[in-house]
Amino acid sequence: MSALHGLMAEFDDPKAVVEAAEAARMAGYRKMDAYSPYPIEALSEALALPKSHVAKICLAGGIFGLVAGYGLQYWSSVIEYPMNIGGRPFHSWVAFIPPAYETTILFAAFSAVLGMLALNGLPQPYHPVFNVPAFAGASRDKFFLCIEAEDPLFDVEKTRAFLAAQPGVAAVAEVQP
Amino acid sequence: MASTPHVDPASAPIIAPGHTFRTVTDKIASIVLARRTPLHWFLGFAIAFGIAQLVLLTIVRLLFWGIGSWGVTVPVGWGFDIINFVWWIGIGHAGTLISAILLLLKQEWRTSINRFAEAMTLFAVACAAQYPLFHTGRPWIAAYWLLPYPNTMGLWPNFRSPLIWDVFAVTTYASVSAVFWYVGLIPDFATLRDRAKNKLMAMVYGVASMGWRGSARHWHNYESAYLLLAGLATPLVVSVHTVVSFDFAVGVLPGWHATIFPPYFVAGAIYAGFAMVLTLAIPLRSWYGLKDFITDRHLDNMAKVMLATGLVVAYGYAMEAFFAWYSASSWELFMIQNRMFGPYGHMYWALILCNVVAPNTLWWPRLRHSTAWLFFISLVVSVGMWLERYVIIVTSLHRDFLPSSWGMYQGTVWDWSFFIGTIGLFLTLMYLFVRFLPAISMFEMKTILPGARVEEHHG
Numbered sequence: 340m341s342a343l344h345g346l347m348a349e350f351d352d353p354k355a356v357v358e359a360a361e362a363a364r365m366a367g368y369r370k371m372d373a374y375s376p377y378p379i380e381a382l383s384e385a386l387a388l389p390k391s392h393v394a395k396i397c398l399a400g401g402i403f404g405l406v407a408g409y410g411l412q413y414w415s416s417v418i419e420y421p422m423n424i425g426g427r428p429f430h431s432w433v434a435f436i437p438p439a440y441e442t443t444i445l446f447a448a449f450s451a452v453l454g455m456l457a458l459n460g461l462p463q464p465y466h467p468v469f470n471v472p473a474f475a476g477a478s479r480d481k482f483f484l485c486i487e488a489e490d491p492l493f494d495v496e497k498t499r500a501f502l503a504a505q506p507g508v509a510a511v512a513e514v515q516p
Numbered sequence: 517m518a519s520t521p522h523v524d525p526a527s528a529p530i531i532a533p534g535h536t537f538r539t540v541t542d543k544i545a546s547i548v549l550a551r552r553t554p555l556h557w558f559l560g561f562a563i564a565f566g567i568a569q570l571v572l573l574t575i576v577r578l579l580f581w582g583i584g585s586w587g588v589t590v591p592v593g594w595g596f597d598i599i600n601f602v603w604w605i606g607i608g609h610a611g612t613l614i615s616a617i618l619l620l621l622k623q624e625w626r627t628s629i630n631r632f633a634e635a636m637t638l639f640a641v642a643c644a645a646q647y648p649l650f651h652t653g654r655p656w657i658a659a660y661w662l663l664p665y666p667n668t669m670g671l672w673p674n675f676r677s678p679l680i681w682d683v684f685a686v687t688t689y690a691s692v693s694a695v696f697w698y699v700g701l702i703p704d705f706a707t708l709r710d711r712a713k714n715k716l717m718a719m720v721y722g723v724a725s726m727g728w729r730g731s732a733r734h735w736h737n738y739e740s741a742y743l744l745l746a747g748l749a750t751p752l753v754v755s756v757h758t759v760v761s762f763d764f765a766v767g768v769l770p771g772w773h774a775t776i777f778p779p780y781f782v783a784g785a786i787y788a789g790f791a792m793v794l795t796l797a798i799p800l801r802s803w804y805g806l807k808d809f810i811t812d813r814h815l816d817n818m819a820k821v822m823l824a825t826g827l828v829v830a831y832g833y834a835m836e837a838f839f840a841w842y843s844a845s846s847w848e849l850f851m852i853q854n855r856m857f858g859p860y861g862h863m864y865w866a867l868i869l870c871n872v873v874a875p876n877t878l879w880w881p882r883l884r885h886s887t888a889w890l891f892f893i894s895l896v897v898s899v900g901m902w903l904e905r906y907v908i909i910v911t912s913l914h915r916d917f918l919p920s921s922w923g924m925y926q927g928t929v930w931d932w933s934f935f936i937g938t939i940g941l942f943l944t945l946m947y948l949f950v951r952f953l954p955a956i957s958m959f960e961m962k963t964i965l966p967g968a969r970v971e972e973h974h975g
Contacts, residue, residue, distance in 0.1 A: 357970045360732075376537060376707070377962040378735040381970040386732055391740040397748075408684075411664055415672035427676055437681040437759055441688040444752045448692045448745055452699055455741035459734045462726035469729070475710040477730045478703070480537035 343495065344467035344514040345371075345487035347474070348502040353379055355507025356482035360385040362505060363486060368498075370490035374468065374483040393455050400450020401443050408442025409435055470515045485514060525812035525885060530625045530964060532808035537968075540809075540961045544954050545711050547804050553951065556803060561947040567940025574934040575650060583653040585930040592913045592925035597651040599905040600935050602760055603788070604644035604942075605686065606781075606901060609753055610789020611637025612693060615700070616749035624964050625817055628809045631957045632800065632949070633793050634697045639945040640792070641690045643938040648682075678762040685759040692752055696745045699738075702728050703959040757785040764908065770851035771912035774839055780832030784901060787825035787871075791897035794818050796946065798891045800955065809956055812885065819884045822897065826875040829904075833872065847917060855911040859924065864907050870900025 350356040353375065360373050364387060373382050412435040416422075421429045456462070468474050468485060477483055484505075486498050495513075502511045531540075577585050588595040611633040618626035649655050660667050662683045673680045705725035712718040728734070761781035764772035794815065801810040840852035855864050874896045878884045915922045927935075949955070962968055 353968060353970050373732040374730045375732065375735065376541070376730055377703075377959045377968065378739050379732070379968075379970055380739075382732045383736045388733060388736050391737045393737050393740040394744060397741075397744045412675045415664060416675055420670060420672050422674075424674055424676060431676050434676040437678075437755070437762075438675060438684040440755060441681075441684040441752075444748050444755075445688040445691060448695060448748045448752075451741045451744040451748070452695050455699075455737045456726070458737045459731075461728065461734075462723075464727055466727060466729055474729075478707040478710045478728075479541045 342516060343488050344470075344516045345485050345489075345493070346495070346498050346502055346511060347468065347471055347483050347485040347514050348505060348511045349473055349476075349509045350482040350484070350507050351480075351509055352507050353382075353482055355505070356484055357381045357385045359484050359502070359505040359508065363484065363501070366501060367492050368486050368490050370487040370493070372485050372487070374474070374477040374485070376478055376480060376482075392458060393451055396454030396458075397447050397451040400454070401447030403450075404446025405439055405443040407446070408439040411442075412438060467514050467516050471512045473510065473512065481509075524881075525816040528811060528813045530628065530811065530813065531961065532811060535808065535965060537962050537965065540965065541707060541711070541958050543806075543808070544956050544958050544961070545708060547950070548708060548952060548954055549712055549717070551713075554803075557947065557951060561944065564940050564943035564947055568937060568944045569940070570933045570937030571646065571941055572937075574930055574937055575646075577930055578650060578653055578934075583651070585928065587926050587928045587931055589923070589925075591916060591921050591923050592910055594909050594913060595925055596927045596931040596935060597647040598763075599902065599909055600938065601644050601647040602905045603902050604640045604647075604938065605760060606757065606785035606788040607792045607898075608637040608640035608644070608689075608693070608789065609757060609782070609785035610793050611635070611640075612689075612696075612749050612753040613786055613789065614793070615696060616746040616753065619743075619746045620750060625814055627960045627964055628811075628814055628956055629793060629797060629818075630960070631697075631700065631953075632796065632946075632955045633789075634693065634700070635946065635949045635953070635955075636789075636792060636796060637693050638690070638697060639942050639949075641686070641693065642945065643942050645686070645690070646934070646938055646941075648686075678759065678766045681759045682763055685756045689752060689756045692745070692749055696749055699742060699745065700957055700960075701953065702726060703730065703738075704954045704957060706730065707958055708954065754782055757781045769912045769916060770840075770845070770847040771836070771855065771908065774836065776832055776835045776839070780829065780835070783825045783828035783832065784904065787822060787829050788898060788901040790818050790822040790825065791894040791901070794822065794890060794894035795898065798887055798894075800950065804950070804955070806956065809961065815887065815890060816884060819878050819890055819893075822894070823875055823878045826871060826897070830872040833868065850915075851912060854915055855907060858911065858915070860907060860911050860914075863903055864911070867900050867903035867907055870896045871904060874900070 348359060350359065356373055356375065357379065360371070360382060363371055364385065371386070373386060375382060413430065416431070417429045427434075468483075473481065474483065484502070486493060486502065492498075499511055502508060586595060586597070588597070614626050614633040615630040619630075649658060652658060659665075660669065660671050662673060662680065664673055673683075702725055705721045706728035709718050709721040709725050712721055758778040758781065761777035765774060765777040767773060797810055797815070797818070801807050837852050840848040855861070874893055877889070878893065883889045910925050914925055
C-alpha cells in the first residue's frame with residue numbers, strides 16, 4: 340500500500356478532463372475525483388455520479404417547516420392561549436397560511452444548503468489535494484483528475500503511465516496525504 | 517472606439533469577446549485583492565459613512581424623546597417609517613428576481629449582475645428592517661409582539677394579523693437571501709483564497725470558503741442545492757411584497773382595501789429594484805472597468821424590464837382610479853378625488869410624472885442606449901416609487917370616513933434624517949461589499965464563456 344493519497348493529472352481544457360475521467364472509469368478506476376473551477380455537468384456524467392440527495396433533504400425540510408409553522412400557530416392560538424380576537428375562530432386556518440408558507444420555504448432552503456454542505460463534508464479544514472502546488476489553479480482555469488490510492492487498481496507506476504497517456508494532460512503529480 | 521457604428525446591444529454577446537477563464541478570474545479578483553484601494557473608494561466611502569451616522573443620531577434621539585420626534589400623529593399613524601420600509605423592501609426584490617427567477621428562465625445575461633444585485637437585496641432589507649424595529653420607539657417591546665417565543669407573560673403573537681405575516685415573510689426573505697448569497701460566494705471565496713498574496717486574507721477567505729476544492733462530487737450536490745434555492749426564492753420573493761401589500765389591503769380604508777394590491781405591489785417592487793440595480797451598475801462598471809462583463813446589452817435588458825414593470829405599475833394606478841369609480845362607493849370616490857386634487861395632489865401628479873411618463877421615454881432606442889439618460893431615469897423612478905408609497909399611505913389616512921378626524925401629515929427633520937441616514941448606510945455597505953467581495957460571480961461567469969460547456973456523450 341502506497342503512502343500517497345493518489346496521483347493527480349492536470350489539464351488545461353475542460354473537454355480533456357471529461358475525456359480522461361471517462362477513460363479512467365472505462366479502465367476500471369472507481370476511487371477518483373475531478374476538480375474544476377466551475378460546474379461541468381458532463382464531468383458528473385463521466386464519473387457516473389449517483390443522483391444527488393439534496394432534493395430529498397430539501398423536501399423533508401420543507402414538510403417539517405410546514406408542519407412546524409402551522410403547528411406553532413395552532414398550538415399557540417387554540418391550545419396554549421385561546422383568545423377571542425374580533426370574533427374570529429381560534430383556529431383561523433386561512434390566516435395561518437401565510438406564516439406556514441414562509442416557514443416551509445425557510446426550512447426547505449436551510450435544509451438544502453445544510454444538506455449540501457453535509458453531503459460534501461464541508462467545512463473541511465484539510466484535504467490532501469491542496470498539497471499539490473499547481474492545485475491553486477483549480478479555482479481559476481485548471482482542471483484536475485485525481486485517482487486515489489484507495490482504488491484497488493491503483494499502482495503508482497501503472498496509474499502514472501495511464502494518466503500521462505491521456506490526451507491533453509499537462510502534468511501528473513503525486514498527492515501527499 | 518468612438519468611430520464604431522451604432523450596434524444594437526440586444527444582439528451583442530453577454531461577455532466582450534477575447535476573455536478566457538484566466539482573464540475573467542483575474543479581472544474580477546483583482547478588484548478585491550488589489551493592495552492599493554483607489555482614492556475614489558475612500559472618498560465615496562467617507563461620504564456614505566458620514567451620512568450613515570444620521571441613523572445613529574436619529575435612533576438616539578428617538579429612544580430619548582420617543583416617537584414624538586417624528587411627524588406621525590392621529591390620524592396619520594403610519595408615516596415615514598412604513599413608507600421607507602416598503603420602499604427599501606421593494607428595492608430588494610430585483611436582486612432575488614435576477615438571481616432566482618432569471619436563473620430558472622435560463623437568462624444567461626443575469627450572471628454578470630446577480631452577485632451585486634443580491635448584495636443590494638440584503639443591504640436594502642437591512643435598511644428596511646430599521647423602520648419596523650424602531651417605529652414603536654421601544655424596540656425591546658417588539659420582541660414579544662412579533663416573535664413567537666415562550667416568554668414569562670405567556671403571550672403569543674396574533675397570527676391573524678398581516679403585520680405578523682409580514683414579520684415571517686421579511687425575516688424568511690432576509691435569511692434565505694443571505695444563504696443564497698453565501699452559497700453563491702463559496703466557490704469564489706476559494707478562488708480568492710488561492711489567489712490572495714496576503715497570508716491573513718488567504719486565511720480569512722479560506723475559512724469563508726469552508727475548504728471548497730471544486731470537486732466534481734461537490735459541484736454535483738452544489739448545483740442541485742443552488743437550483744433548489746432558486747426554485748424556493750422565486751415563490752418567496754413574490755410572497756414578500758404580497759404580504760407587505762396585505763398590511764394595507766386587509767385594512768378597511770378606502771384606497772387600501774383593493775384586490776389589485778398584491779400584483780401591483782410586486783410589480784412596483786421589481787420596478788424600483790431594477791431602477792436601483794441600474795443606479796448602481798452604471799457607475800460600478802465604469803469605475804472598475806467592468807464594461808466587458810456588464811455590457812450595454814445588460815443595461816438594455818434591464819431598461820426593458822424596468823419599462824415593462826413600469827407599465828404594469830401604470831396599469832395599477834389606472835385600476836385604482838377605475839375601482840374607485842366602479843365601486844360606486846362615496847368613500848372610494850372621495851379618496852381618489854382627494855388623492856388627485858386634494859392637499860397632496862401635487863405629490864400624486866409628481867408620482868405620475870416620475871413613474872408613468874418618464875420611463876416611457878425608454879421606448880426610443882436612442883434614449884435607452886444613452887447611459888446618462890438611463891441613469892437619470894433610474895433615479896427618477898426611485899423618487900417616483902417613494903412618492904407612490906407616500907401617496908398611498910398618507911392620502912388614505914389623513915382624510916378618512918369622519919371629517920371631524922381629518923388632519924395633515926408632514927415628516928419632521930428627524931424623519932428625513934432617518935431616511936437619508938439609511939441611504940448612507942446602504943451605500944456604506946455597498947462600498948464595503950465592492951472592496952472585500954467579488955462583485956461579479958467568477959465561477960458563474962466561467963460557465964457562460966465560449967468553450968466552457970462540454971457536450972455529454974453517452975455510451
